Amino acid sequence: MEAGANRVRIEKRTNGASAPQLIEVWALMTKELEASEEATTVAVLLSVTADAQRSLLDLDESCPRIFKVLPLLDSEFLGTPFVINGSLEVSEDRAIQIGADSAQAERNKRILEWLPALVPELVKCLVQQRVSGFHKLAGLRPVEQADAEWWNELFGKTLERLAKTEMVLTDSGEMARPSQVTFPVGRIDADRQTPAVSVDGVWDLAKQMQSTVPKLELAKDWERTILGWAELGFRLADILDVQSLVERTREAGSLTGLGGLLSSDVEPLEWLCDLLDLIAEADSKENLPAGIVDGILPNQNGEFKRAPEVYRDNGIDDTLKDISEKLGCQTTRASLLENRVWHPSEEASRGSFLENQVQHHKSNDDVIEETVQKLKEPPEGDIEAAQKWVEQSANFLAWLVESKQTNASQTVRRIPLMTLDGWVKPSTEKSACLLLPKGTWPEDMQEYARLFPKKRILSDEYIGALGHQWDGVKQALIEWRICFPQLLDVRSVEERSGAYVMKLARNRASVPVKDAKYRCPDLSYVPFMENEVLGRLTGKPQLAELLLRFALNFLAQADDLWLEEGVAERVDDPQSPVQIWCSEWLGHLKNSKWVPVKVEAEGDTEEEERYQAAAPSQENVTGLVDWGSIKEEKRARARRLLEHLGFQEPELSIRLHSGGDPESEIRARSDLADIFNAVGVEGLPVLLGRVQEQKQTEERIRSNQERGRAVEGIVRQAFISVGFAVETVHTGYDFDAYHSGDAELDSDLGEVKVSTQEDPELHFMVEVKSTATPEARMTRAQARKATENPEHYILCVVSMPPSADDWSDREAVAEAIRIVPSVGGMLEPVFDSVEGADTDDVKLSNKDAVRYCVRDTAWEEHGLTLEKWVSQVVRFARSKDA
Incomplete structure (x- = not known):
C-alpha cells in the first residue's frame, strides 16, 4: 500500500476457562502519524476449544464497535462483525466526530477509510489460520444513525473489495469469491423483507441447477449477509430467490428446456414440483404476485403454459386423450395440466394451491362429450x-x-x-x-x-x-x-297386431280383427325383410333370384322354427287362437307382393322393361329359382319352402332333380312317361315301394360302412398307444355282398385288415359285427374264411346296434368291443359237420339262409377287450424278435 504496510497481530488473552484470541490487522499511516503509532486496526475475537479449533465469536448488539484503545461512546450503532481501533480524534465524552466540518473530522475519516482495505485482509488472515466462521466478517448492514450516508458509502467500498475476496466455502469444498457464487434467498424476491420459504429449499433447487452455492450449513448466514449488502445498495448479480427461479424456469419454455439447465441426474418434472411446493408454501404465508405460476405450468406435452391456458385433469383416460387429439377436439394433452404436477388425490399444499391457480378442470365425461360432438x-x-x-x-x-x-x-x-x-x-x-x-x-x-x-x-x-x-x-x-x-335370428314380442299375425296365419281368414292384439310364440326373422329387402326387388329380377337362393340354401336349412306351427292368442279373447307359422320371414315370403313380374305397356320400346310386384306362385317364381344351387342334402327343406310359395308335384320334383339343366328336365319328363306307360296306374305303388326299400338298404349300407371305419380308427389307435406300428385298412361290404348273402345287413360293418411292416406273417383279418342280441350271425363265406385261417381270422363284436346314438362316442364304442381270436376253431366243428351239429359256442341256422350263429358266451366268456388283445399281439411280436 502507498500509505504504509499491513500487519497482523495475534494475541492470546486468558479469561476464565476459555482462551480467547485477539486477531488484529492494522495499517501504518506514514504521512500523517509517527511511524511507531498504530494508525488503524480492525480486530475480531476468537473462541478456542480444547482441541485448538478456533471459531469467530459473534459480537452482541451492545458491544462497542469503535475504539481508541478504549471503547468510544455509543459506537455499538455501527453493528459490524469486527471492531475498529485507531488514533481517532474524540470529544471529551469519548464520542467520535465524523460529520462535523472540522480538521478532526477529516482526520478521522482518513483513518477510517482504511477499512475497505483492512477487512479483506482480516478475512484472508482468518482463512489462513483456519478459523471457522470467517464468512461472518462480510455481514455489514446499513447504518441508520448519525453520519449514516458516510458510513454506508464506506461499507459499500468495503463490499466491493469483499466481493472479490475468496471467502465463500462452496458446496464442492472449494473457496470462491462472492461474485462467483449463486446465493439462495428464502424469499419470493430479495426486495421483500419477510422470509416466505426455507432457504434450504431454494438452496436445493439452486444446487440442482448446476450453480455454485455455499455449503448448506452456511446458506442461512450468507442469506442474511447478501440481503444486508442489498440494503447497502450493493447487489450481486446471482441472488436466487423464488421469483428468480420462476423466471429461469419460464425462460426454459418446456421440461426439455428446463432439463438443459439442470444436472444430468435431476428429473426436470421433480425439480419443477419442488419449486411449486416452495411457491405453495409461500402462498400460505403471504400474498404472492399475480400470475406467479404463469409460464411454468407444464401441459401433458411438457410445454410450459399460463394458468388460464390449461385445465386440471380429473382422471381422463390416456386412450381417450389419444382419440380426442387425433379428432382435433378442444381437450388435448396440450391443454391439460401435467398429472404429476397436480392430481385429484393430491393432499399436499401444492394440490390446493394449484386448484386456486388453475380453476377449470376436465373429466372423462367432458372429453366424451367433446368427442361425440366432433364425431x-x-x-x-x-x-x-x-x-x-x-x-x-x-x-x-x-x-x-x-x-x-x-x-x-x-x-x-x-x-x-x-x-x-x-x-x-x-x-x-x-x-x-x-x-x-x-x-x-x-x-x-x-x-x-x-x-x-x-x-x-x-x-x-x-x-x-x-x-x-x-x-x-x-x-x-x-x-x-x-x-x-x-x-337369421329369433325374437320374442309380447304383443302383435292382427295385421301382422295375418301374414303368419295358416288360414288368413282366421284373423277376423286386424286391429286386435295377439300374443305370439318365439319367431324366427330376418332383419329388414319386409320393407327394405322385399320392397327393393321390384324391377330387379336378379336380386329376386338372389333372395330365393338365400331362402332356399340358407334360411330353410338353418332355421327350424319355420317348420313348426304355433298359436297366436288374442289378448282380449283367448278363446279365439290363430294357428301360425313360427317364422316372420316365411310369412313375408308367402304373403307379400315381392316377385318382379314383367309387364308390357303400349308404347314401350324393346329397351324399356316395366315390372310390377306380385305375390309368389309356381308360374312367376320358377324362372327365378337357381335350381342348380340346391344340393341334394338341401332338397327336402327346399321342397317344403317351394310348396309354401305355390309349387306343386310333379313339377317341383322334376325341377329339383334336374338341377336346372333343360336336357335333364326333358329326360326326366320322358322317363316318367315311360314308367307310367310301363306299369300303369296300378303298378306305381308297387314300383315305389321297391324303390324306397332299395334306398333304405343303400342308406343302411352307407351307415354300416361309416361305423366300420370308426372301429378301424379305434383299433389303429389302440395299437399306436402301446407303441406298435400297424397298417389298418377298412373294407366295407357293398350292396352286392349283402344282396348275395355274403354279409349280414343288420350286423356286418366290414373287415379291418391289421398288419405290420416288420413281420409280414403277423397279420389279421378282423370281421367287425355289431349286435344287440345274444348272438353274432356269420355267413357261410365268412365262416369259410375263419376256418381256413384260424390263426389270422378274428371276430370283433361291438355290443350295440348300428342305429345306436352312442356310435358318435369313441369311448363308448371302444368299451363295447370284444375280440374273439379263436372264432375259427369255434366254427370248425359246425362248419365241417355234415349234419350241422351245434356246439356250446356256435349253432347253425337255416332260416332264409345258412347262418353260423356265434353265441354271446363266445365273447362274454372267451372274448378279450381290445386292450388285452392288442397287448397279446404286441407280446407275441416282441417274443419273435427276441
Whole structure:
C-alpha cells in the first residue's frame, strides 16, 4: 500500500476457562502519524476449544464497535462483525466526530477509510489460520444513525473489495469469491423483507441447477449477509430467490428446456414440483404476485403454459386423450395440466394451491362429450380424412367397451357410424338398426349382402381399424342393440297386431280383427325383410333370384322354427287362437307382393322393361329359382319352402332333380312317361315301394360302412398307444355282398385288415359285427374264411346296434368291443359237420339262409377287450424278435 504496510497481530488473552484470541490487522499511516503509532486496526475475537479449533465469536448488539484503545461512546450503532481501533480524534465524552466540518473530522475519516482495505485482509488472515466462521466478517448492514450516508458509502467500498475476496466455502469444498457464487434467498424476491420459504429449499433447487452455492450449513448466514449488502445498495448479480427461479424456469419454455439447465441426474418434472411446493408454501404465508405460476405450468406435452391456458385433469383416460387429439377436439394433452404436477388425490399444499391457480378442470365425461360432438360432423368427400375418422370412431367404440362406460349404449347412438353407403346415425330407439360388417359373415353368405340396403351394413373399415379389439366391439354392438347378431335370428314380442299375425296365419281368414292384439310364440326373422329387402326387388329380377337362393340354401336349412306351427292368442279373447307359422320371414315370403313380374305397356320400346310386384306362385317364381344351387342334402327343406310359395308335384320334383339343366328336365319328363306307360296306374305303388326299400338298404349300407371305419380308427389307435406300428385298412361290404348273402345287413360293418411292416406273417383279418342280441350271425363265406385261417381270422363284436346314438362316442364304442381270436376253431366243428351239429359256442341256422350263429358266451366268456388283445399281439411280436 502507498500509505504504509499491513500487519497482523495475534494475541492470546486468558479469561476464565476459555482462551480467547485477539486477531488484529492494522495499517501504518506514514504521512500523517509517527511511524511507531498504530494508525488503524480492525480486530475480531476468537473462541478456542480444547482441541485448538478456533471459531469467530459473534459480537452482541451492545458491544462497542469503535475504539481508541478504549471503547468510544455509543459506537455499538455501527453493528459490524469486527471492531475498529485507531488514533481517532474524540470529544471529551469519548464520542467520535465524523460529520462535523472540522480538521478532526477529516482526520478521522482518513483513518477510517482504511477499512475497505483492512477487512479483506482480516478475512484472508482468518482463512489462513483456519478459523471457522470467517464468512461472518462480510455481514455489514446499513447504518441508520448519525453520519449514516458516510458510513454506508464506506461499507459499500468495503463490499466491493469483499466481493472479490475468496471467502465463500462452496458446496464442492472449494473457496470462491462472492461474485462467483449463486446465493439462495428464502424469499419470493430479495426486495421483500419477510422470509416466505426455507432457504434450504431454494438452496436445493439452486444446487440442482448446476450453480455454485455455499455449503448448506452456511446458506442461512450468507442469506442474511447478501440481503444486508442489498440494503447497502450493493447487489450481486446471482441472488436466487423464488421469483428468480420462476423466471429461469419460464425462460426454459418446456421440461426439455428446463432439463438443459439442470444436472444430468435431476428429473426436470421433480425439480419443477419442488419449486411449486416452495411457491405453495409461500402462498400460505403471504400474498404472492399475480400470475406467479404463469409460464411454468407444464401441459401433458411438457410445454410450459399460463394458468388460464390449461385445465386440471380429473382422471381422463390416456386412450381417450389419444382419440380426442387425433379428432382435433378442444381437450388435448396440450391443454391439460401435467398429472404429476397436480392430481385429484393430491393432499399436499401444492394440490390446493394449484386448484386456486388453475380453476377449470376436465373429466372423462367432458372429453366424451367433446368427442361425440366432433364425431357428429364426419368429413364429406375426402376419402383419406374419412378413413382416419372411421379409425378414431372405431377406437372410440373400443374404448367405450374396454373402459365399461355406464352410458356407452346411449353415447354410441348419438354418433354416426360408417356403413357401405356412408355415415348413418343409429336409431335413438332401443332396437338394432344395422347388420355387422360383411367381412364377419361366413364366406358363402357374403354374396347375400346385396339383398340389404348398403346403409344397413356396417363398414368393414371397423374390422381393419380395430384388429384384435373387434370381437369385443362386435359383441358390445349386439348387446347395445345397435347391430343384429346375425342374418337369421329369433325374437320374442309380447304383443302383435292382427295385421301382422295375418301374414303368419295358416288360414288368413282366421284373423277376423286386424286391429286386435295377439300374443305370439318365439319367431324366427330376418332383419329388414319386409320393407327394405322385399320392397327393393321390384324391377330387379336378379336380386329376386338372389333372395330365393338365400331362402332356399340358407334360411330353410338353418332355421327350424319355420317348420313348426304355433298359436297366436288374442289378448282380449283367448278363446279365439290363430294357428301360425313360427317364422316372420316365411310369412313375408308367402304373403307379400315381392316377385318382379314383367309387364308390357303400349308404347314401350324393346329397351324399356316395366315390372310390377306380385305375390309368389309356381308360374312367376320358377324362372327365378337357381335350381342348380340346391344340393341334394338341401332338397327336402327346399321342397317344403317351394310348396309354401305355390309349387306343386310333379313339377317341383322334376325341377329339383334336374338341377336346372333343360336336357335333364326333358329326360326326366320322358322317363316318367315311360314308367307310367310301363306299369300303369296300378303298378306305381308297387314300383315305389321297391324303390324306397332299395334306398333304405343303400342308406343302411352307407351307415354300416361309416361305423366300420370308426372301429378301424379305434383299433389303429389302440395299437399306436402301446407303441406298435400297424397298417389298418377298412373294407366295407357293398350292396352286392349283402344282396348275395355274403354279409349280414343288420350286423356286418366290414373287415379291418391289421398288419405290420416288420413281420409280414403277423397279420389279421378282423370281421367287425355289431349286435344287440345274444348272438353274432356269420355267413357261410365268412365262416369259410375263419376256418381256413384260424390263426389270422378274428371276430370283433361291438355290443350295440348300428342305429345306436352312442356310435358318435369313441369311448363308448371302444368299451363295447370284444375280440374273439379263436372264432375259427369255434366254427370248425359246425362248419365241417355234415349234419350241422351245434356246439356250446356256435349253432347253425337255416332260416332264409345258412347262418353260423356265434353265441354271446363266445365273447362274454372267451372274448378279450381290445386292450388285452392288442397287448397279446404286441407280446407275441416282441417274443419273435427276441
